[in-house]
């Protein structure tokens with residue numbers, strides 16, 4: 001067979017990796033500042049721009065959309081080309097995507113400290129930025145689907161399904177959640193109010209976790225873990241079941257953020273049931289990842305890349321076991337509003353996302369610069385200091401969470417709450433907040449060590465901007481027939497539409513009745529629209545993120 | 547106007563039933579396919595990440611010292 005010479009685009013991957021590292025450092029530094037403010041209020045600097053209420057959303061936006069987001073694009077642009085044996089669809093689109101995304105991040109970094117926010121968690125950015133996000137996301141989608149269409153591989157590997165599901169779902173979530181009425185260029189009011197607002201917000205919030213922090217990284221796991229271990233994935237059958245059950249079930253679980261609220265009982269229960277069901281596909285995926293390393297455990301002991309990946313996949317397992325338990329109403333009654341949730345979040349964010357990203361970058365840089373890692377000693381040091389950082393972050397928050405919860409609910413003999421001043425719980429757990437800042441410092445130090453190590457590595461090699469590959473063209477004859485799922489894998493547009501239908505069913509079934517059946521929405525006759533003064537107060541409250 | 551029409555959708559209770567049926571049929575179909583599919587096909591697919599035609603990547607052993 002005639003082999004074709006093609007070139008994979010490494011330059012775009014390099015750009016996204018650099019952005020990942022820079023914004024990782026920025027985002028975690030801001031997180032550390034927020035952590036310090038909680039026990040040392042002087043760190044608010046007496047400036048409105050740097051108060052906790054404003055930099056907390058800055059932290060979450062920076063780590064989720066800038067650090068994790070850029071890493072996700074780096075992983076996708078690298079693996080997609082190689083899995084499909086073709087260069088990206090269009091280089092210009094790649095670069096519009098890159099610079100557009102960085103501009104959005106810049107806009108966020110300016111507007112959030114200024115107090116320009118919608119106050120919807122993980123969707124704080126104001127409407128002009130929302131529109132820019134939608135446009136850039138579409139550019140990414142066109143580039144990805146275009147690449148899939150011009151591929152030289154007949155079938156789409158499972159990682160690509162996860163990428164497609166990510167693209168489609170994030171688009172739907174972002175658009176539905178961001179309906180708002182602009183009043184000025186920097187101020188808008190959400191289209192939704194009351195219980196509908198809450199339902200839409202957490203349908204979005206939960207699935208932002210599911211489809212921004214989870215599905216793209218499962219795709220990355222399914223590509224980079226076998227690559228780094230030099231082993232085929234443990235069970236491809238399992239990965240197919242993993243994919244479909246995960247995206248079908250995830251979309252239903254949003255209401256677990258709203259237990260004990262005005263949300264109708266049946267929607268809360270639905271959220272709980274689906275959250276419990278999530279254990280199965282999540283653990284299926286984790287085991288599939290870990291079993292891929294069978295026979296390679298001796299290498300795990302030496303290779304920092306594999307170590308990072310093993311801890312990442314294990315942290316994913318922990319977060320996805322804990323999550324469903326947190327969704328049980330009796331457990332949630334203890335943990336909700338406490339620092340337990342913050343621990344859960346960071347086991348996911350630091351362990352699963354962070355460590356998978358580090359493993360991926362340590363694997364990529366030496367290959368893209370055609371050299372060896374500068375120091376595997378430093379990489380191992382990063383691994384240990386990072387792991388310690390996670391432990392020092394999570395354990396104090398678990399303890400603090402339980403202490404808070406017990407104190408809030410403790411009654412005195414006379415039947416009144418024992419701790420009537422909220423501040424009493426806060427001062428009680430100050431030591432925990434200090435330990436958490438130690439954890440954050442350790443974790444951030446690890447990232448700085450990695451940055452140094454990678455700069456040295458790059459300096460010792462030569463960057464391969466266009467990596468040459470010899471690939472076979474796609475044979476034309478075998479384009480039809482076969483099993484229905486293999487047919488599906490050959491038809492990216494059809495596949496994308498089906499994935500869309502799968503996630504829409506869950507969303508529509510949960511939301512339409514809440515929106516349309518009057519009896520589902522408790523209304524109180526005395527509630528009237530806000531007076532101008534009330535509205536102004538509310539705007540202040542939103543701006544300061546209290 | 548359209549809201550009033552939708553507010554009175556008859557048989558809204560059928561929605562969950564329909565969705566359950568869709569799930570059920572889809573997953574049974576999926577399971578049947580997954581466990582009857584050709585073994586060679588599965589093997590070939592699981593190898594996908596390992597072969598990408600590039601010299602740089604053919605050395606998949608770790609580049610750590």
Ligand code: HEM
Pocket residue numbers: 028029031032033034035036056059060063064068341342345346348349350353354436437439440441443444
């Ligand atoms: C050095 C590392 C980090 C430090 C010191 C840090 C610190 C913090 C602090 C102090 C908060 C506010 C908690 C509160 O309101 O009580 C927070 C919230 C949050 N952080 Fe981090 N963080 C770090 C890394 C990360 C990473 C890597 C991610 C995700 C990939 C992440 C995701 C989040 C999220 C989603 C929240 C909001 C949690 C919630 O609403 O329950 N953080 N972080």
Ligand code: HEM
Pocket residue numbers: 121205209213214253256257275276278279282316319320321322323324326327332335336337341344345348349352353
């Ligand atoms: C099966 C998987 C999971 C389930 C069922 C689940 C469930 C939950 C529950 C019940 C809460 C607490 C809601 C509350 O009481 O306020 C929560 C919060 C959260 N989880 Fe998970 N979780 C899962 C996996 C993950 C993973 C893997 C990550 C991160 C990568 C993650 C990130 C978060 C975040 C960021 C929040 C905080 C939301 C907020 O701002 O309040 N979760 N999750």
Ligand code: HEM
Pocket residue numbers: 530533534535536537538541
């Ligand atoms: C001069 C001082 C204040 C003014 C003029 C003010 C004004 C307002 C107004 C107009 C609202 C909207 C009311 C509504 O939703 O019907 C509101 C809500 C609220 N305020 Fe204040 N407020 C003040 C101080 C405070 C303080 C000191 C706190 C807390 C320590 C606070 C906590 C809240 C909370 C939790 C809400 C509910 C917000 C929501 O559910 O959207 N306010 N305030």
